[in-house]
Amino acid sequence: MWSLKTIPLFLYSNYYVINSEFISPLQQGSILHLSKAITLVESTLMSHRSEAIALLKEIMPNTGKSIRIGISGVPGAGKSTFIDTFGKLLADCKYKIAILAIDPSSTIHKGSIMGDKTRMEQISNLENVYIRPSPTGAQLGGVQRATRESILLCEAAGFDIIIVETVGVGQNETTVKQLTDVFLLIGISGAGDELQGVKRGIMEIADIIAINKNDGDNMNSVMKTSEQIKSALHHFPISENGWIPRVVSCSALENKNIDDVWNIIQEYISHQKLNNSFEKKRNDQNRHWFEDGWKQLLVDQFFSSNKNKITSFLQSVLEGNMTLVEGIERVLNLNK
């Protein structure tokens, strides 16, 4: 491990020098090198992208061995508290846990909602837990790519369990589903809006639904909500891999039934491995990542080489001197 005294100078600079001297401590689990590497894959600068690809190429053989867990839920469902208690349980079992947040800036409200380390008091200072807030200001596509690459980096650094956390607003869940092996939805009970956070779109993709805040005056309400969701799930088609989504109530605050959630996650992983759907899912994800990956890079490289011309065509379109379709055609002609 690097101590503060021995950090090489380049780690402080804006330049990344990815070489075997960098990769070796990363693979030995240096948090400093991991963080630096994640910052690199988050960058959208073309020169950083080339370095990121070189780095990823090196570490790829050491990836894929973790359990990747997606966690989502409406704001207020207690995701941070859940992850705090859940993470503590896993850390006590001697697992190394990385927690990554996905939180693309909303199209309307800019800025990050999550990634607040201070809300995870039990785990934020543990040596075998790594918490990484979401990249800010980025778009969903960029965040998705950065997150999938960050998962690989965490795996290369020896993390056993990767948690990808997102706020429940509809489209993020599909992204997280494409990045993980298990999708866990944190639900809550409430006055009249029991199904709000578990609306059809999200329920359909949840493998496990944990109704949180099963404590104090809230317990009757949680029981009722659990029953409602269980009965709603009956109307959904069984998923391709034969798993019937499980509903469990828990209290992250009182550390109640959190071990149940972990047991169900392990049961689901076994279920998938036994019927070969685990590998199939990862293959489907790889296919998606492959296609998404080359398309994004192709566009980024093209834009980077033709930035001035593309910008001036756009200007002409906006000023009404060129039709939209002609502008697009002119951009494509740059490729000829």
Next chain:
Amino acid sequence: MWSLKTIPLFLYSNYYVINSEFISPLQQGSILHLSKAITLVESTLMSHRSEAIALLKEIMPNTGKSIRIGISGVPGAGKSTFIDTFGKLLADCKYKIAILAIDPSSTIHKGSIMGDKTRMEQISNLENVYIRPSPTGAQLGGVQRATRESILLCEAAGFDIIIVETVGVGQNETTVKQLTDVFLLIGISGAGDELQGVKRGIMEIADIIAINKNDGDNMNSVMKTSEQIKSALHHFPISENGWIPRVVSCSALENKNIDDVWNIIQEYISHQKLNNSFEKKRNDQNRHWFEDGWKQLLVDQFFSSNKNKITSFLQSVLEGNMTLVEGIERVLNLNK
């Protein structure tokens, strides 16, 4: 207008021959030519794409003059009935109305939910109403592009009002918002889930919220819901163009207050034109379409030229003979 007897043979064939003989009847409002042109822009075949661009280039000067209205709402809110009654009102005012549906196949359930002409009995046989179901089996990006091009084609064919209908599932609304001048959300009242369909994400982008089914035993409940939504809207930031979203109750079934909705739409258009935000919004949309347009075409052209190699790299990745990152790098090297 073409009668069935005079339809040129090429309209029956799989080949598109877009020339001045095609464009002239399209611009005179021939539904047959319009439908054929929309089928062309819906196609993802590269040869069709080139023809589509040539066609769009020709008609662009005749576009942009319609009012583009986005309509969304949860399944069961009565969107089809609303559009039926609303469309009839507009048709009686001698407007030409085109209704386009956006319904990208859900990631889980394939197939189209909407575009059912038979559910719009009042308008489906009117001469000045054109109903076009959603392209099936396509992805959101493709549907979005096809729809924006279809809007332009409808405008070139002389339609005054374009309605873009989508089912309310979160991400579709953002798409429709980017395609239209006014975003109308059809809400309903119900037992305990009043806010389900108008959850924060969608409410934030609605310009007008019409609570439908204000009829029979339902009227008290609709009034209550309207009040709840009005009071919820107070907590939202005022939109950039200074418009405060309007809530109105109506009954499409009993043709009650549908004219109110139309009045508010016109008021909102005037509001935008008076403070120049109408032009600004269309400019922002053009910027989005421009960027989206060249990126999609670049990727499509590249894939079309390198299909076999890209497919074989993917195969190697899936079979574990090549890492994902190396596969992506190999694809990009094809461009050098």
